[in-house]
Amino acid sequence: MxxxxxxxxxxxxxxxxxxxxxxxxxxxxxxxxxxxxxxxxxxxxxxxxxxxxxxxxxxxxxxxxxxxxxxxxxxxxxxxxxxxxxxxxxxxxxxxxxxxxxxxxxxxxxxxxxxxxxxxxxxxxxxxxxxxxxxxxxxxxxxxxxxxxxxxxxxxxxxxxxxxxxxxxxxxxxxxxxxxxxxxxxxxxxxxxxxxxxxxxxxxxxxxxxxPDARAAEPQLAKARLGLGGGKHVLVYGAINDRKGVFELAAALAARPADANAPTLVIAGAQDEDVRSTLAAVIAKIVPKPVVLDTFISSEIELDLFSACDVVWLGYKGHYGMSGVLVQAYRFGKPVVATADGLIGWFCRTGELGPVVDELSPSTINRALDAVLAGAPHATPGAQHLLERxxxxxxxxxxxxxxx
Missing domain, CATH: 3.40.50.2000 (Glycogen Phosphorylase B;)
Structure with a gap:
């Protein structure tokens, strides 16, 4: 052999x-x-x-x-x-x-x-x-x-x-x-x-x-390494394209009051050309100023991102397959805001991983974000969830x- x-x-x-x-x-x-x-x-x-x-x-x-x-x-x-x-x-x-x-x-x-x-x-x-x-x-x-x-x-x-x-x-x-x-x-x-x-x-x-089996870093240390400030952070991770729902999320965040409780958007991953040409102008309206890492993400930075951020965005559109980002969020004990469609919706259908949205209007997205940021309970590793496998x-x- x-x-x-x-x-x-x-x-x-x-x-x-x-x-x-x-x-x-x-x-x-x-x-x-x-x-x-x-x-x-x-x-x-x-x-x-x-x-x-x-x-x-x-x-x-x-x-x-x-x-x-x-x-x-x-x-x-x-x-x-x-x-x-x-x-x-x-x-x-x-x-x-x-x-x-x-x-x-x-x-x-x-x-x-x-x-x-x-x-x-x-x-x-x-x-x-x-x-x-x-x-x-x-x-x-x-x-x-x-x-x-x-x-x-x-x-x-x-x-x-x-x-x-x-x-x-x-x-x-x-x-x-x-x-x-x-x-x-x-x-x-x-x-x-x-x-x-x-x-x-x-x-x-x-x-x-x-x-991969990995232990989350201490959140404050991870934030310091990434150059993130205080407050809550919402992570969009992976190959950044229109199907990520990133423009809809940006519109929702731009519609929120710019107060001390407003979460910071973190977009991490190489952007498609058609996204790159328009995303900068869209997120310029958001307060606090979003953090954008438009590049290949190493394993070390990936670990820090999932350790530092508080919510993971999975409000994808036109995506009906599985999502490795969902697995990563679960492994790090982070709640998600998820689409009801496809396998993401199927895995999240009980609501225990975070709120599920049926459509991507600013009001619907912000209601879901408010529920998560208020500390709504969510499943963490160790619970008998299918994602344990x-x-x-x-x-x-x-x-x-x-x-x-």
């Missing part, structure tokens, strides 16, 4: 995808495998890539593989390459073909299988006969059946359900891991009884979206069990 290699193919290191790649590598290295992370050359300067190259350990390497050249000739192949699922399928097949040379590949891990998952019924596995494990983060066709609030799309969901049924029967796929617990429940309670369900299907298991050790154990 020690000479076998696990290929972890993730072309995009944005958001938390690079962390999934790193954590997957750690899980399989601990089981005795060599690991090779395969990614796009555009990520060569990313901190994870820099770290792996600097350490230069035989058990963990990184390889940069550019996407293949596209066939410009008109015809079926060119039309397929213009469809995102098929294009990504080509990219992963190419990355596997290049990176697997000279290695005895025991397993391929795809930290974000949604790139090409719905192409599997038509194109088969991009990894030939090599066994593989995929992690799905955006399979949401089943939400209406299990009580998750999401847009009604009966025709789209029916088509995706059919493709999903066929995809989980793809050769080589050993286990489909999902960060959505309702998908695993749906398969157990509903999906496997469907007449379209394949007789030989991959196992579908819940993979709790993790936050969202630890790095549980994540690694589930990944290893997927190939047991």
């Amino acid at each position: 020690r000479n076998d290699t696990v290929l972890i193919i993730e072309p995009n290191f944005s958001g938390h995808r690079w962390r999934y790649a790193e954590w997957a590598a750690n899980a399989y290295m601990e089981a005795g495998y060599r690991c090779l992370i395969v990614t796009d050359p555009l990520n060569a300067s990313h901190p994870l890539a820099t770290k792996i190259r600097a350490e230069d350990r035989p058990e963990l390497q990184i390889e940069f593989v550019a996407p293949p050249g596209r066939n410009e000739r008109r015809g079926l192949s060119s039309r397929l390459s213009s469809i995102s699922y098929a294009r990504f399928h080509q990219d992963f097949r190419h990355a596997f073909d290049i990176a697997s040379r000279g290695h005895r590949v025991a397993l391929v891990v795809v930290p974000y299988v949604d790139y090409f998952f719905l192409a599997l019924p038509f194109l088969g596995s991009p990894f030939g006969v090599t066994p593989w494990v995929g992690i799905t983060m955006r399979s949401n066709f089943h939400h209406e059946q299990v009580g998750v609030r999401a847009p009604r799309r009966p025709l789209v969901n029916a088509a995706k359900a059919l493709l999903f049924m066929r995809a989980i029967g793809a050769p080589g796929l050993k286990t489909l891991l999902t960060i959505d617990p309702t998908l695993a429940d749906w398969w157990t309670d509903i999906g496997h009884r469907d007449a379209r369900a394949p007789k030989q299907a991959a196992a579908i298991e819940y993979l709790a979206d993790p936050f 969202n630890t790095l050790s549980q994540f690694k154990q589930t990944l290893r069990q997927a190939v047991a």
Whole structure:
């Protein structure tokens, strides 16, 4: 086993995808495998890539593989390459073909299988006969059946359900891991009884979206390191785009009285270009002056942010999947203001993690903030909440069990 290699193919290191790649590598290295992370050359300067190259350990390497050249000739192949699922399928097949040379590949891990998952019924596995494990983060066709609030799309969901049924029967796929617990429940309670369900299907298991085991810093020391003042702080964290609801939150904070009890907005994470061009003007109206960290956030600063801030904003819009920020807030014992939509709303539906908002008007947001800032009770680690499973050790154990 020690000479076998696990290929972890993730072309995009944005958001938390690079962390999934790193954590997957750690899980399989601990089981005795060599690991090779395969990614796009555009990520060569990313901190994870820099770290792996600097350490230069035989058990963990990184390889940069550019996407293949596209066939410009008109015809079926060119039309397929213009469809995102098929294009990504080509990219992963190419990355596997290049990176697997000279290695005895025991397993391929795809930290974000949604790139090409719905192409599997038509194109088969991009990894030939090599066994593989995929992690799905955006399979949401089943939400209406299990009580998750999401847009009604009966025709789209029916088509995706059919493709999903066929995809989980793809050769080589050993286990489909999902960060959505309702998908695993749906398969157990509903999906496997469907007449379209394949007789030989991959196992579908819940993979709790993790936050590394970490102890919160003393809040005042964390505030001092971040240069934050006194009073309460509301944190917006992660890749900052319009779906974060940051403009709606800013409008609500601008409408609050500028008194000593007004919370300070903290926006931490690299901003999309379209957000960056307009956000500065919007938040200029807020008192106290917001704190903005428009950059990649290191693990040390991340720990200080969640230690120092008092409320975590999860009033996202058009986002129906899981949120690692929710896990981080729970792990640090911080209340959230959350959307009622999607998996965020499903996890927060009881209100024990903080107020849930049905819409993002300034009055609704400020009522929720007032409830939190007044000290409304919320769940903390140690309570028997489903988020107790969202630890790095549980994540690694589930990944290893997927190939047991």
